Amino acid sequence: MSRFRSRKFVIQALCAYALAMLVGEFVLSAHAGLRGIGKYCGVVIFDRWDTCFLLSGPYITYISEDVKDELRPYAGKAMQVDATDVFQAMNPGDALIRKYKIVGPAPDTREFATLDGLELIAESKFGSGGSATFLIEIRNSGYSPVEVDSSGIGPTLMGVRSEFPFEPSDGRSTAVITRGDLTHPSSVARTIDGKEIFAAYTVDPQSCPPEVFTLEPGQSMRTRITFTAPPGQYQFLFGYGGGVHAEKSLASNAISFDISNGGIAVVLK
Secondary structure (H helix, E strand, O other): HHHHHHHHHHHHHHHHHHHHHHHHHHHHHHHHHOOOOEEEEEEEEOOOOOOEEEEEEEEEEEEEOOOOOOHHHHHHOOEEEEEEEEEEEEOOOOOOEEEEEEEEEEOOOOOOOOOOEEEEEEEEEOOOOOEOOOOEEEOOOOOOEEEEEEHHHEEEHHHHEHOOOOOOOOOOEEEEEEEOOOOOOOOOEEEEEOEEEEEEEOOOOOOOOOEEEOOOOEEEEEEEEEEEEEOOOEEEEEEEEEOOOOOOOEEEEEEEEEEEOOOOOEEEO
């Protein structure tokens, strides 16, 4: 009997341990996307609507309209801020920083990505069909080989907030497509006021890079991505680097375009 009880106790202990591990993993997963007070990094972007956000690879962090001008002198630069008031509508999801102090340039820790010598270039390739197709390029203009992780390359599509009111942005625009990369494309499908909204992008399988690749000095990676989105005003750019709390990141040039009611994309000059 004592041997049976001993075995039963061991089994119960193992079950309890396994349950604790599962609960622990669930808690970690549930909090993995939390955006609370603390340090945030990203390239300072002011888009075509003058909305400000930090671009950190596949992620963005909005800066409130009330406090965005403090970052205007740093447009295009990778900066770090210490946020003391952060609003996140849902987890996982992007956040809005409503109060912060500028720390300085984003640290180049290289924990998640090495950026030495890399340049990000976006080019429109709409063609006669009018599809919103872009050629994205990462070029190694440095002097040493650089390993690049495709999951850190994040296409971002901005649009008019009144048409896509599901992000925490308080500016005139919001991210229609974000939190995706070349390995895991992002999309959105929602019904707003009885109107179905769908937006997505696809990566050309013929030019899609491997999950991890190395660029020698002078080499480039080029791939095509195509967006599907409702008629409206948009702006495209992409980033590369670590997460929102992590380190220095890079951003490409931005391309503004409109999609007509007939589905034809036209670049704005």
